[in-house]
Amino acid sequence: MEDLKHLLYDYLVSVGFTETTSKYLNMLALGLALCILVYIIDFIIRKLLIQVFSQFASKSKTNFDDLLVANKVPRNVAHVIPLLVMLQFMPIVLTDFSYYEMLVEKGLQVFAIVLTLWIVRSVLNSIKDYMKTLPSLKDKPIDSYIQVFMIFAWVIGILSAIAILTGIAFIHFITTLGAASAVVILIFKDTILGFVASIQVSINDMVHIGDWITFEKYGADGDVIEINLATVKVQNFDKTITTIPTYALISDSFKNWRGMVKSDGRRIKRALNIKLSSVKYLSKDEIDRLKKIQLIDSYLDTRQNDIDSYNSSNGINKELALNGRNLTNIGVFRKYAQTYLERHSAINKDMMIMVRQLEPTSQGIPLEIYAFSSDKRWENYEYIMADIFDHLIAAVPYFDLEVFELPTGSSFVKA
Incomplete structure (x- = not known):
């Protein structure tokens, strides 16, 4: 050596x-x-x-x-x-x-x-x-x-x-x-918390710049424009800026809409409140009248034949509508709404489409629309949802149903 x-x-x-x-x-x-x-x-x-x-x-x-x-x-x-x-x-x-x-x-x-x-x-x-x-x-x-x-x-x-x-x-x-x-x-408490939080946010892939997040505690609802050691800046849709401590992202709950943006549709989840007193069994004449509605004419034919066959084979006394099996106006309307959604051009047919009845409340029976619009852009999504409910609200009277609303001054004048 x-x-x-x-x-x-x-x-x-x-x-x-x-x-x-x-x-x-x-x-x-x-x-x-x-x-x-x-x-x-x-x-x-x-x-x-x-x-x-x-x-x-x-x-x-x-x-x-x-x-x-x-x-x-x-x-x-x-x-x-x-x-x-x-x-x-x-x-x-x-x-x-x-x-x-x-x-x-x-x-x-x-x-x-x-x-x-x-x-x-x-x-x-x-x-x-x-x-x-x-x-x-x-x-x-x-x-x-x-x-x-x-x-x-x-x-x-x-x-x-x-x-x-x-x-x-x-x-x-x-x-x-x-x-x-x-x-x-x-x-350096805030700096240390921010440093640890930024590592966790990065490792767990919780937030990216450009993500749309909703953080109700801090009044944030918009796109993330900056992520640094101490703060996360969110530009709200009204163009204001909300600053959130970075460590709040791992200590509090917030909603990241990235999953929705990357998915094939944006969820529509809204209900119509049907007035309880307007719900009834349908008579034969009323069913014949509803058969003029093209979306449900074949359904009514098939359903009515099944019901008549059941009632006949079981000897049901139809003098009283309550006996046996019957069609109701709310049930037929629910089927109409389901068929309307399934044929709507803006609804994603590969994702869930459902019209369901929720628990009755003091404000009527909620009939909830659950579907996904193919277009996820906010303005188009709102237009699609409004278009669907415009049609359904206008269709309600054709089934002898009423949409519940609290009485106003004009209601008392008419009474």
Whole structure:
């Protein structure tokens, strides 16, 4: 080793170079040779490990080894031996430069910490992906556990790196840091909360710039235009700007409309309140009159034949409409509304279409329309919904039904 340290140095001095120049040239030559050697070792080991892992993964019955390869575990592990070679031979390269030797050694030690964290992260991601394939763990918050572990790992790694760079023993560094942490947390509480929240928002993919969010607590309803460490800015639809603390996104509940924007339709969910006193059984004459409505004429024919057949075969006394099976005006109107939605050109036929009756209230029977418009743009969505309810409200009287509304002054005058 001693001969190797000054191999080129002795030769340069013998041919007439100064001692200082000879030292620098000797260091450069040894450094270049070490870099080439480390690169070759890293290349060979990386190729070898990746090939071995890939061959093993292709023959193995489990997919865990495939996930190790996909998450670059062999590639990261391959860097360990070249790093050890660098740590072993760097003192030889910098034998005449003790100050730089100390700096480079600290830099390599910090890189060793980072490399260790990379390997740990790759292994944990592989474990996470593998556990998600197991039916018994699909509904478990595995991502959260991995994130918490990695946060602790990065904190320890960063503290270890600082301890190496400052030359303070790790245990002493932690003790000193603990004493100062209370003051730091008190002063920078909002910044720390914002920093942690921004990491969580990014990792969990909760909000993007351009997302439409609704945050009732802060009066926000619009598009996200900026996300930074402390605040999230939302431009509301009335063009005002609402500023929300970043940590509020993970501590409070808000609605992100991104899923709706990316889906195939926008939901219509609104009810008509039908007056209870207007609901009745339909007589034969009334059914014949409703058969003139083209959307439900075939339905009424089929339904009435089934009902008449049932009542006849069971000897039902139809002198009283209550006996046996009957059609009601609200039931026929519900079928009409369902058919109307199914044939409406602006409704997505591949998503749920439903007209349902909700629990009666003091304001009548709510008949709820549940469907999805194909056009998700706000102004077009509102037009489609208004068009549907314009038609249905106007259609209600044809079924001898009434829409409930609270009495007004003119109602009492007419009475």
